[in-house]
Amino acid sequence: MARPDRPLTDGRLAIWRHPLPVRLTHWINVLCVVVLLMTGLQILRAHPHLYWGLASDFDDPWLSFPVIPGWMTLPSWRDLAAGRNWHFFFAWIFVINGLIYLTYALISGRVRRLMEPSREELRDIPQSVVQHARLRFPEGEAARTYNVIQKLTYLVVLFLLLPLMLATGLAMSPGMNAVLPELLELFGGRQSARTLHFLAAMGLVAFTVVHVLLVFLSGPINTLQAMVTGWYVIRTEPEDATDDPA
Amino acid sequence: MIRPDRRLLILGGAAFLSGCDALVRNPQATCTVKKAEGLTRGAQRAVIPRTALAPEYTEREISKNFRANGSIDPADREYRALRANGFRDYRLVVDGLVERPLSLSLADLKRRPSRTQITKHDCVEGWTSIGKWKGARLSAILDEAGLKPNAKYIMFYCFDALDQTEDGERYYTSIDLVDAFHAQTLLAYEMNGRPLPIKHGAPIRLRAERQLGYKMAKYIKRIEAVESFAHIGKGKGGYWEDRGYEWYAGI
Numbered sequence: 001m002a003r004p005d006r007p008l009t010d011g012r013l014a015i016w017r018h019p020l021p022v023r024l025t026h027w028i029n030v031l032c033v034v035v036l037l038m039t040g041l042q043i044l045r046a047h048p049h050l051y052w053g054l055a056s057d058f059d060d061p062w063l064s065f066p067v068i069p070g071w072m073t074l075p076s077w078r079d080l081a082a083g084r085n086w087h088f089f090f091a092w093i094f095v096i097n098g099l100i101y102l103t104y105a106l107i108s109g110r111v112r113r114l115m116e117p118s119r120e121e122l123r124d125i126p127q128s129v130v131q132h133a134r135l136r137f138p139e140g141e142a143a144r145t146y147n148v149i150q151k152l153t154y155l156v157v158l159f160l161l162l163p164l165m166l167a168t169g170l171a172m173s174p175g176m177n178a179v180l181p182e183l184l185e186l187f188g189g190r191q192s193a194r195t196l197h198f199l200a201a202m203g204l205v206a207f208t209v210v211h212v213l214l215v216f217l218s219g220p221i222n223t224l225q226a227m228v229t230g231w232y233v234i235r236t237e238p239e240d241a242t243d244d245p246a
Numbered sequence: 247m248i249r250p251d252r253r254l255l256i257l258g259g260a261a262f263l264s265g266c267d268a269l270v271r272n273p274q275a276t277c278t279v280k281k282a283e284g285l286t287r288g289a290q291r292a293v294i295p296r297t298a299l300a301p302e303y304t305e306r307e308i309s310k311n312f313r314a315n316g317s318i319d320p321a322d323r324e325y326r327a328l329r330a331n332g333f334r335d336y337r338l339v340v341d342g343l344v345e346r347p348l349s350l351s352l353a354d355l356k357r358r359p360s361r362t363q364i365t366k367h368d369c370v371e372g373w374t375s376i377g378k379w380k381g382a383r384l385s386a387i388l389d390e391a392g393l394k395p396n397a398k399y400i401m402f403y404c405f406d407a408l409d410q411t412e413d414g415e416r417y418y419t420s421i422d423l424v425d426a427f428h429a430q431t432l433l434a435y436e437m438n439g440r441p442l443p444i445k446h447g448a449p450i451r452l453r454a455e456r457q458l459g460y461k462m463a464k465y466i467k468r469i470e471a472v473e474s475f476a477h478i479g480k481g482k483g484g485y486w487e488d489r490g491y492e493w494y495a496g497i
Contacts, residue, residue, distance in 0.1 A: 035266075038266070043372065044372070046370070046371040046372060047369070047371040047372040047373050049373075051373075054303065054307060054366065054374065054376060055307070055309050055366060055373075055374045055375050055376045056309075056313075056373040056374050056375065057309075057311075058311055058313065058373070059311070071263055074266045074267075074270065075266065075267050075270040075271075076263060076266075076267050077267075079270070079490075080370065080371070080491075081486075081489060081490030081491045082270050082276070082490060084370070084491070084492065085276070085279050085280055085282070085283070085490065085492070086270070086279050088282045088283070088286055088492075088497065089278075089279040089280075089281070089282035091282075092282050092285055092286075170497075172368070172497070173290075173496060173497035174300060174366075174368045174455065174456050174457055174458060174495075174496060174497075175290045175294055175456050175457070175496025175497060176290070176294070176496075176497070177300055177301055177456075178294055178298040178299060178300045178301075178455075178456045179293055179294040179295065179298050181301045184301060189374075190366060190368060190374045191373075191374050194372060
């Protein structure tokens with residue numbers, strides 16, 4: 001599945017980063033997450049209060065939203081029925097797409113190869129944080145793999161946040177509660193599940209904001225091109241460059 | 247001063263949002279999106295055993311302020327008269343595709359096999375309240391009436407109109423036989439140990455614990471067994487169902 005590096009005429013190197021299944025599922029996931037977020041806010045708008053525990057203590061929500069603006073919701077006008085219909089349609093695509101991605105990423109070894117941090121990397125986390133904060137992005141051989149913060153972030157999103165969205169969503173279903181009451185208990189009741197569904201969604205929003213920001217700061221053309229064509233361009237190391245006429 | 251690239255971003259965003267709105271207005275897109283309901287229903291029916299019970303709770307967990315939603319005070323003239331008389335003249339009609347149509351008083355219903363359960367009530371809006379319900383098992387009433395083989399759905403017709411007017415469109419909904427014969431499906435006449443309050447659907451309301459609140463019709467007047475509900479109301483099986491909500495409300 002891996003393809004050999006392709007030297008470019010300007011002396012840089014195109015490396016094979018994202019195979020087709022990854023690119024396809026990535027963009028389908030982008031669509032799903034956007035629609036799920038906007039329809040989710042539409043659903044939240046029907047009762048914009050969050051609680052912890054089994055039931056709603058209407059006098060004591062831990063969080064209330066005075067206004068949820070229309071531009072954040074799908075559709076923009078108040079329509080809980082449409083919001084729910086669109087939410088569940090895209091939830092199905094999100095789940096099927098997610099399963100395809102995870103199956104591929106685990107079987108192909110992508111998770112282990114790209115995301116499993118080594119012991120040394122885990123030890124060097126503070127240094128990596130500093131590098132990140134200074135917006136220093138590796139461009140040479142080091143750009144071939146993800147850095148430790150990227151690895152850990154992707155692991156948290158893939159194996160914690162996204163599955164948590166599904167699990168907390170299912171825990172809110174009175175039908176599923178009959179067959180999987182353990183899930184409801186795990187989250188501490190339906191209103192806790194609803195709160196966690198919201199918090200996990202906000203976690204995904206935070207991830208997406210940083211993710212998109214870093215895409216733009218680290219060279220939007222290259223990173224976007226990689227997620228469209230599969231090829232990511234890196235600078236060659238100086239020792240390679242010596243026998244390069246350019 | 248808005249920089250050109252930011253203007254592009256705002257324009258793009260606005261185009262995306264109005265595109266979304268246009269899609270929601272598009273009947274064909276709506277039709278496609280609504281297909282997910284069938285998938286959800288099929289998947290849930292496949293993984294949830296017919297007899298699986300909804301979780302039950304303890305007395306301590308009963309909500310102090312169980313919210314009353316939808317109608318809370320029906321304006322129907324007949325209902326007002328029944329209510330004035332403490333529902334002594336109330337008769338629940340059970341008819342349609344049954345061998346023996348029934349007309350049951352509240353006292354008759356209380357003599358039928360009953361069940362008491364403390365369950366959560368999940369509103370489609372997102373909130374949850376916990377209440378204790380006692381009522382006649384719907385399965386016993388349906389067995390007594392004797393369903394004909396072609397009966398597929400149980401319709402519930404109510405006294406109330408959601409606009410709380412005398413002439414408003416009356417509430418109705420329906421469930422299939424899987425839910426109708428489920429052990430926790432009750433025609434509830436008691437809530438938290440007292441006669442069902444008016445705002446919660448007196449004299450009887452449905453409890454179908456594996457579904458959302460809007461399936462649990464209040465102020466029930468008549469129960470009808472049917473083969474199809476395509477000819478009833480706008481054909482989607484219920485008041486809210488006719489207004490875009492899912493017929494299968496297990497999620």
